[in-house]
Amino acid sequence: MVQKPAIPKGTRDFLPGEVARRTYIFNTIRSVFKTYGFAPIETPSFELSTTLLGKYGEEGDRLIFRILNSGEKMKKADLEALQAGNLPRFANSLAEKALRYDLTVPFARFVVQHQNELSFPFKRYQIQPVWRADRPQHGRYQEFYQCDADVIGSDSLFYEVDFVQIFDQVLTKLGIPGFTIKINNRKILSGIAEVSGESERLVDITIAIDKLDKIGEEGVIRELKEKGVSDQAIAVISPLFAISGSNEERLDQMRAFLNSSETGLKGIEELEYVLNQTKELGLERAEVEFDVTLARGLNYYTGAIFEVKVHDVKMGSVCGGGRYDDLTGLFGLSGVSGVGISFGADRIYDVLNELNLYPADTDAMLTLLFANFGEKEAEYCMKLTKKLRLVGVDCEVYPVTAKMQKQFKYADNRRVKFVAIVGESELEKGTIQLKNMESGEQKELTETELHQLFIK
RNA sequence: GAGGUUGUAGCUCAGCUGGUUAGAGCGCUGGAUUGUGGUUCCAGAGGUCGCGGGUUCGAACCCCGUCUCCCUCCCCA
Numbered sequence: 151m152v153q154k155p156a157i158p159k160g161t162r163d164f165l166p167g168e169v170a171r172r173t174y175i176f177n178t179i180r181s182v183f184k185t186y187g188f189a190p191i192e193t194p195s196f197e198l199s200t201t202l203l204g205k206y207g208e209e210g211d212r213l214i215f216r217i218l219n220s221g222e223k224m225k226k227a228d229l230e231a232l233q234a235g236n237l238p239r240f241a242n243s244l245a246e247k248a249l250r251y252d253l254t255v256p257f258a259r260f261v262v263q264h265q266n267e268l269s270f271p272f273k274r275y276q277i278q279p280v281w282r283a284d285r286p287q288h289g290r291y292q293e294f295y296q297c298d299a300d301v302i303g304s305d306s307l308f309y310e311v312d313f314v315q316i317f318d319q320v321l322t323k324l325g326i327p328g329f330t331i332k333i334n335n336r337k338i339l340s341g342i343a344e345v346s347g348e349s350e351r352l353v354d355i356t357i358a359i360d361k362l363d364k365i366g367e368e369g370v371i372r373e374l375k376e377k378g379v380s381d382q383a384i385a386v387i388s389p390l391f392a393i394s395g396s397n398e399e400r401l402d403q404m405r406a407f408l409n410s411s412e413t414g415l416k417g418i419e420e421l422e423y424v425l426n427q428t429k430e431l432g433l434e435r436a437e438v439e440f441d442v443t444l445a446r447g448l449n450y451y452t453g454a455i456f457e458v459k460v461h462d463v464k465m466g467s468v469c470g471g472g473r474y475d476d477l478t479g480l481f482g483l484s485g486v487s488g489v490g491i492s493f494g495a496d497r498i499y500d501v502l503n504e505l506n507l508y509p510a511d512t513d514a515m516l517t518l519l520f521a522n523f524g525e526k527e528a529e530y531c532m533k534l535t536k537k538l539r540l541v542g543v544d545c546e547v548y549p550v551t552a553k554m555q556k557q558f559k560y561a562d563n564r565r566v567k568f569v570a571i572v573g574e575s576e577l578e579k580g581t582i583q584l585k586n587m588e589s590g591e592q593k594e595l596t597e598t599e600l601h602q603l604f605i606k
Numbered sequence: 607g608a609g610g611u612u613g614u615a616g617c618u619c620a621g622c623u624g625g626u627u628a629g630a631g632c633g634c635u636g637g638a639u640u641g642u643g644g645u646u647c648c649a650g651a652g653g654u655c656g657c658g659g660g661u662u663c664g665a666a667c668c669c670c671g672u673c674u675c676c677c678u679c680c681c682c683a
Contacts, residue, residue, distance in 0.1 A: 156673085156674080159673090209680070213681075213682085288676075467682080470683065493683080554640090569642080569643085585643090
């Protein structure tokens with residue numbers, strides 16, 4: 151008995167119409183990246199485990215898919231480590247390779263390896279799938295596409311400004327009516343920890359205040375206490391919960407708060423620059439918001455942090471990014487600053503589906519279908535398709551002689567734009583009846599006229 | 607990794623405290639209409655009720671296990 155086939159959890163199949171809609175998203179992102187001077191690269195789906203492990207924190211390591219060693223390599227299993235109860239080490243001996251978890255760390259590896267072949271600042275974009283052994287949920291998959299653009303080898307804030315523009319342009323082009331680019335700076339977060347006298351608790355503190363809008367002020371305080379942050383430090387941090395007003399007002403309030411922290415003030419200065427330049431350049435549809443509680447982002451971020459949320463949909467952030475000063479240092483090339491962003495194509499896809507924002511002909515699968523009236527007529531149509539295909543028109547002949555009704559229905563299902571009808575009388579006259587499937591309008595054309603219609 | 611929930615036709619879902627041959631809408635196939643679709647009317651096909659085990663005279667329904675979906679936490683795109 152054959153079992154019903156299935157696919158692993160958190161993965162999806164895509165039908166032609168779905169692929170068409172996804173391609174539209176990828177192309178939109180790609181075209182904007184290109185206009186900002188980014189060039190595409192690709193890296194392998196899997197890397198050496200050592201390249202990935204330890205780069206995303208403890209939580210991240212747990213979510214990395216490992217690839218089991220095969221054949222003779224199985225013998226490398228470190229049974230001593232297993233006996234000693236050292237499971238991570240045992241796991242590493244079993245799996246020397248792992249599926250990439252994001253595109254940024256493999257990119258850092260790529261830059262270090264090819265540093266002598268690249269000119270800096272190096273700007274690349276990369277659109278490839280990544281894998282996470284996460285528990286699937288709405289908008290969370292085990293396999294999904296990231297569309298990254300990064301610049302490495304420059305600490306110019308021009309790039310932060312550019313990335314804000316890119317977020318705005320891509321999402322505006324995709325027709326998303328409203329969205330907010332949240333922006334913060336890791337240096338401001340460091341400053342907060344410094345001012346509170348708990349610098350070494352930076353990560354705990356930032357993770358806690360990040361949850362402010364979710365668990366409220368009391369929840370954050372509870373979490374800080376649980377993490378062992380002193381009451382005194384909590385008292386210093388508390389005023390942050392009340393920060394409000396315009397971006398300028400927030401900056402002023404934070405500047406006062408961080409008065410004693412050089413790092414913190416540097417963060418304010420950077421952020422202010424980016425916000426001012428963004429104002430100068432203007433934005434299409436995006437709203438930009440300085441959010442002190444924005445702390446997300448991997449622990450390798452050191453400067454700006456970005457996150458983009460679409461209005462009026464229940465969906466996590468659709469884009470993220472930030473500056474990392476020493477990611478390549480992990481692979482032996484230090485002193486190189488990078489900044490980058492990522493579009494979560496699968497979440498954007500879900501949002502566009504939910505809001506039904508695709509242009510009408512996104513999923514048209516064929517431009518022109520020749521109806522089949524019989525062997526002689528169909529063979530004549532085959533000759534017409536050959537000529538049309540040579541000039542780039544996608545077209546085909548219905549494969550068998552069937553009822554018109556059936557052939558039209560087939561054309562309809564495939565969202566064919568035009569149906570060409572060549573029956574006995576057209577064949578005699580040397581003409582083609584061309585029907586526009588959308589308007590229902592039908593015209594009799596010569597072969598030359600047909601060509602002219604499609605060549606533009 | 608922790609907790610909760612769901613699974614019945616291709617899709618969306620009904621199915622009473624366990625009781626004959628498991629239903630609807632949409633879709634599909636054929637016909638009304640032998641050169642015109644997306645509207646209408648008629649007919650038809652399609653399901654080992656997620657999978658495995660148990661209780662029972664009898665299980666879609668009750669129990670156990672397992673997988674999956676969705677949700678909360680964790681974390682993130």
